[in-house]
Amino acid sequence: MKLFKNISLIAWLVAALVLVFYAAPVTAAPPKQKNIIMATTTSTQDSGLLDVLLPIFEKKTGYFVKTIAVGSGQAMAMGQKGEADVLLVHSPAAEKKFIAEGYGINRRLVMHNDYIIVGPKSDPAGIKGVKSAAEAFKKIAAANAIFMSRGDNSGTNSKEKEIWKTAGIKAEGQKWYQQTGLGMGQTLSVAAEKKAYTLADRGTYLALKKNLGLDILAEGDGILLNIYHVIEVNTVKWPRVNAAGAKAFADFMVSKQTQKVIKTFGVDKFGSPLFFPDAGKKEEQLGK
Amino acid sequence: MDIIIEGIKQAFILLFTLDPEVLGITWLSLKVSGTATFISLFIGVSVGTVVALTQFPGRKFVVSLINTGMGLPPVVVGLFVTIFLWRNGPLGFLEILYTPTAIIIAQAVIATPIVMGISLAAIQNLPANLRLQIMALGATRIQMVWILVKEAKLPLLAAVMAGFGGVISEVGASIMVGGNIKGYSRVLTTATVMETGKGNFDIAMALGIILLLLSFAVNAILTHVQQRERPR
Numbered sequence: 443m444k445l446f447k448n449i450s451l452i453a454w455l456v457a458a459l460v461l462v463f464y465a466a467p468v469t470a471a472p473p474k475q476k477n478i479i480m481a482t483t484t485s486t487q488d489s490g491l492l493d494v495l496l497p498i499f500e501k502k503t504g505y506f507v508k509t510i511a512v513g514s515g516q517a518m519a520m521g522q523k524g525e526a527d528v529l530l531v532h533s534p535a536a537e538k539k540f541i542a543e544g545y546g547i548n549r550r551l552v553m554h555n556d557y558i559i560v561g562p563k564s565d566p567a568g569i570k571g572v573k574s575a576a577e578a579f580k581k582i583a584a585a586n587a588i589f590m591s592r593g594d595n596s597g598t599n600s601k602e603k604e605i606w607k608t609a610g611i612k613a614e615g616q617k618w619y620q621q622t623g624l625g626m627g628q629t630l631s632v633a634a635e636k637k638a639y640t641l642a643d644r645g646t647y648l649a650l651k652k653n654l655g656l657d658i659l660a661e662g663d664g665i666l667l668n669i670y671h672v673i674e675v676n677t678v679k680w681p682r683v684n685a686a687g688a689k690a691f692a693d694f695m696v697s698k699q700t701q702k703v704i705k706t707f708g709v710d711k712f713g714s715p716l717f718f719p720d721a722g723k724k725e726e727q728l729g730k
Numbered sequence: 731m732d733i734i735i736e737g738i739k740q741a742f743i744l745l746f747t748l749d750p751e752v753l754g755i756t757w758l759s760l761k762v763s764g765t766a767t768f769i770s771l772f773i774g775v776s777v778g779t780v781v782a783l784t785q786f787p788g789r790k791f792v793v794s795l796i797n798t799g800m801g802l803p804p805v806v807v808g809l810f811v812t813i814f815l816w817r818n819g820p821l822g823f824l825e826i827l828y829t830p831t832a833i834i835i836a837q838a839v840i841a842t843p844i845v846m847g848i849s850l851a852a853i854q855n856l857p858a859n860l861r862l863q864i865m866a867l868g869a870t871r872i873q874m875v876w877i878l879v880k881e882a883k884l885p886l887l888a889a890v891m892a893g894f895g896g897v898i899s900e901v902g903a904s905i906m907v908g909g910n911i912k913g914y915s916r917v918l919t920t921a922t923v924m925e926t927g928k929g930n931f932d933i934a935m936a937l938g939i940i941l942l943l944l945s946f947a948v949n950a951i952l953t954h955v956q957q958r959e960r961p962r
């Protein structure tokens with residue numbers, strides 16, 4: 443009988459626990475149509491920008507944003523399947539294709555920063571101060587210095603491929619060319635460990651700088667511009683997409699108030715802004 | 731070395747200052763993995779007991795399947811659950827992808843075969859004569875099963891611990907089906923991955939330590955129950 447008592451005690455304990463679980467006011471579930479799935483690149487999350495912007499948006503509109511931080515390539519793949527409502531991405535060539543194929547509408551410029559080529563202080567390939575990004579990549583290839591690629595079709599990865607193409611080098615398959623398949627933050631950490639070169643967006647680099655032994659070695663080339671757009675997923679293709687929520691979020695990203703927040707974000711922590719607001723500008727005007 | 735000390739320090743600061751975000755994440759981890767283990771306990775113990783006590787053609791095959799399931803890779807489970815729960819997937823109408831519920835489903839799928847496999851072995855391991863004896867004393871079939879389950883309490887609680895340990899420490903499925911959404915579906919493991927990605931190694935370490943403490947606390951309670959009174 444004692445054993446039985448014991449088991450009923452456990453049953454009571456479990457029942458009590460279950461009650462506590464469901465009675466507790468944790469994570470109040472928002473009404474369903476209020477959910478917005480925003481697929482974005484890792485840099486907007488890893489830099490901390492979204493942690494600042496989303497609470498403002500949610501408070502203002504009552505929407506609940508589910509951020510899925512993946513690479514820009516995967517974010518667009520989610521949009522293509524109607525699994526996201528709105529995208530915040532930085533892979534212009536792929537975005538134009540996305541719009542042309544009718545998967546997205548209302549592609550609007552939000553902000554930019556730039557890519558930088560980082561590497562170990564010792565700079566074995568001697569690229570420090572080289573103005574042209576393609577030229578720097580050529581030197582890295584010529585020196586057989588390890589280059590760490592994201593290898594994940596993210597915006598940064600697309601840009602990197604573009605630079606290799608401009609440099610006329612087929613990097614893939616080379617021994618010194620390695621792919622992590624990870625986000626920007628982790629790729630930077632791997633590059634730091636392996637004393638390798640890599641292409642990074644300035645925002646993530648600045649946010650992580652304190653733990654890395656990597657220096658900015660090349661910057662300022664026009665090709666290194668990193669431009670972020672917001673895109674609403676086309677409801678014609680996917681009726682389940684939360685169009686109103688997507689529009690509200692996109693409008694919010696380009697609103698005056700948000701652009702002001704973007705302008706000053708990171709200044710207190712890093713001494714310089716991580717992103718430059720660009721709403722309403724033309725893509726071609728940037729970097730001039 | 732600094733980072734380890736810094737991590738331990740951070741863990742205690744976060745715990746003792748009752749940082750609301752960290753507390754929320756810890757609570758959600760416990761809630762999600764606890765519920766998933768609870769579900770797996772029902773399915774796992776009942777199916778495990780049935781398979782242990784019955785003979786049918788293809789039984790060995792079923793047992794092999796269950797034993798293989800004990801090592802289900804969480805990412806594979808995550809991938810399948812994601813595909814099923816997509817808006818335009820077969821269960822899309824439920825609209826539960828990127829919610830804590832989705833994580834519970836994925837974790838229950840991971841934990842169930844673990845609980846099932848261990849229950850099966852535990853029940854099967856009971857002396858065969860015991861069954862005969864119980865039946866001879868006039869017990870109904872249901873009473874017999876109940877007594878057998880009670881007899882196997884020790885290994886069954888071990889099954890619960892193994893199941894819980896498997897899911898609380900799992901990250902692949904949680905990040906895929908939960909989305910690691912701040913204040914909503916972020917659990918200790920996914921938060922650790924994200925903080926590592928951000929380069930906040932001290933906070934990542936601290937979250938890791940909190941996860942270990944939580945895991946230890948749950949197991950200590952279960953072990954206490956398990957060892958309090960040994961059958962026979």
